[in-house]
Amino acid sequence: MEIVVFGAGALGSMVGGILAREHHVTLVARDPHARRIAGQGLRVVGELDAHTRPRATTAPTPEDLTCDLVLVTVKAYDTDEAARTLATGDPELVCSLSNGLTEETLAGHLGDRVLAGSATYGAELVGPGEVRCTGVGRIHVGEFADERLDGDEAGGASRRAERVAAAFREAGLDCTADPEMPRRRWEKLAVNAGINAVTALARVPNGALADAPGRAVAHRAARETARVARSQGLDLADDEAVAAVDTVVRETAANRSSMRQDVESGSRTEVDAINGAVVDRGTAAGIDTPTNRTMADLLGTWERERIEE
Numbered sequence: 001m002e003i004v005v006f007g008a009g010a011l012g013s014m015v016g017g018i019l020a021r022e023h024h025v026t027l028v029a030r031d032p033h034a035r036r037i038a039g040q041g042l043r044v045v046g047e048l049d050a051h052t053r054p055r056a057t058t059a060p061t062p063e064d065l066t067c068d069l070v071l072v073t074v075k076a077y078d079t080d081e082a083a084r085t086l087a088t089g090d091p092e093l094v095c096s097l098s099n100g101l102t103e104e105t106l107a108g109h110l111g112d113r114v115l116a117g118s119a120t121y122g123a124e125l126v127g128p129g130e131v132r133c134t135g136v137g138r139i140h141v142g143e144f145a146d147e148r149l150d151g152d153e154a155g156g157a158s159r160r161a162e163r164v165a166a167a168f169r170e171a172g173l174d175c176t177a178d179p180e181m182p183r184r185r186w187e188k189l190a191v192n193a194g195i196n197a198v199t200a201l202a203r204v205p206n207g208a209l210a211d212a213p214g215r216a217v218a219h220r221a222a223r224e225t226a227r228v229a230r231s232q233g234l235d236l237a238d239d240e241a242v243a244a245v246d247t248v249v250r251e252t253a254a255n256r257s258s259m260r261q262d263v264e265s266g267s268r269t270e271v272d273a274i275n276g277a278v279v280d281r282g283t284a285a286g287i288d289t290p291t292n293r294t295m296a297d298l299l300g301t302w303e304r305e306r307i308e309e
């Protein structure tokens, strides 16, 4: 497959580096990372091990973007700009692995070529040309809304999602085309809505949400997300969203969530695409989401202050 990874930071470099074992991969990255990869290739270290030579560019041409698949791995707040650039080319399929509800933004520019994805692999950049896999997880891909399926297809596991998953597996990544992708997307949103902002605001590891009072706040955010999901036609019960939060808290107890890492490094967070997305869709459906709203407002206040500094 001809694959472009748009936004090759930590996750995109790791996935792109592994995919380059079997496919023609172009990484869209920033310098000096892109320059180093173009000169010396890309090393994946840690729980996966590879040294591959994907192409790397900071300025993809429309020809570069006319390929079989684009994987979008930018932070959620860069999705709109990424989508505008991607629309200058003609990719056959576009699949987002970003956290937050980003698929609608991509589809606004790229139409029905967009698939949803989620990744539980962990990755961090070591330096230019090198990325560490900090945890082997799984990737799920699929259609993000049931109405986007052809004739005899049901759920999220369309033929084209199966084709993407098979290409990932060929390269050695654990990837499944998920019949439950529309629901999985919202369950993942409930997990991120429950864990990320609470751990970022309280500056605690994920495991601190195993006990009161953080647990109760995370559960409230997850229940609100489930209520909004049901208003969009998704079958996600409050109890299921809460159980998903508890499972991830247990399994990632020692982790610093991505949003806590962003706050501690003084970087913009993905709160708009996570808690903010719950608030916006809730408002449109007439559902109050006070816990998500409070967390989005607090982190938004911090972000504005940080940007003004």
Ligand SMILES: NC(=O)c1ccc[n+]([C@@H]2O[C@H](COP(=O)([O-])OP(=O)(O)OC[C@H]3O[C@@H](n4cnc5c(N)ncnc54)[C@H](O)[C@@H]3O)[C@@H](O)[C@H]2O)c1
Pocket: 006, 007, 008, 009, 010, 011, 012, 028, 029, 030, 058, 073, 074, 075, 076, 078, 081, 082, 097, 098, 099, 100, 119, 120, 121, 122, 123, 124, 125, 258, 270
């Ligand atoms: N890192 C992980 O372990 C992990 C795991 C699961 C999900 N995610 C999600 O994946 C997404 C990416 O996370 P990350 O940790 O890799 O972030 P990151 O900041 O390391 O990577 C994003 C990269 O995109 C680049 N980028 C953005 N716009 C660009 C453009 N126009 N041209 C070139 N490069 C551009 C940025 O420079 C950055 O290097 C986030 O939504 C995150 O929540 C990350």
Ligand SMILES: CC(C)(CO)[C@@H](O)C(=O)[O-]
Pocket: 099, 191, 192, 195, 196, 206, 248, 252, 255, 256, 257, 258, 259
């Ligand atoms: C699953 C998760 C909450 C674990 O830290 C992760 O998605 C994150 O940190 O964003």
